[in-house]
Amino acid sequence: xxxxxxxxxxxxxxxxxxxxxxxxxxxxxxxxxxxxxxxxxxxxxxxxxxxxxxxxxxxxxxxxxxxxxxxxxxxxxxxxxxxxxxxxxxxxxxxxxxxxxxxxxxxxxx
Numbered sequence: 001x002x003x004x005x006x007x008x009x010x011x012x013x014x015x016x017x018x019x020x021x022x023x024x025x026x027x028x029x030x031x032x033x034x035x036x037x038x039x040x041x042x043x044x045x046x047x048x049x050x051x052x053x054x055x056x057x058x059x060x061x062x063x064x065x066x067x068x069x070x071x072x073x074x075x076x077x078x079x080x081x082x083x084x085x086x087x088x089x090x091x092x093x094x095x096x097x098x099x100x101x102x103x104x105x106x107x108x109x110x
Contacts, residue, residue, distance in 0.1 A: 001099050004107045006061035026060050034093055037086050047076045062096040
């Protein structure tokens with residue numbers, strides 16, 4: 001679900017001091033888009049939203065969440081919007097976030 005090697009790499013890239021701020025910004029931005037998808041998804045912005053979520057998720061190691069967003073993007077591109085499972089995307093984000101929060105400290109120990 002979480003690519004811990006990617007998380008460690010990001011922490012090393014941005015520095016230990018900046019890492020908590022990066023996490024906070026990521027979660028705020030993703031939560032904002034997820035709220036929109038939960039409450040009022042629009043066909044006109046769904047592809048852009050999924051693309052944003054996919055990239056953000058990859059940056060922070062939310063592998064499974066990113067994969068679902070990519071699948072949704074591909075479905076939209078193929079003209080089968082009905083195959084985009086926003087419920088699964090939302091559920092996977094919440095599960096990923098919980099796993100990330102629960103295991104972050106242990107995963108980053110040297």
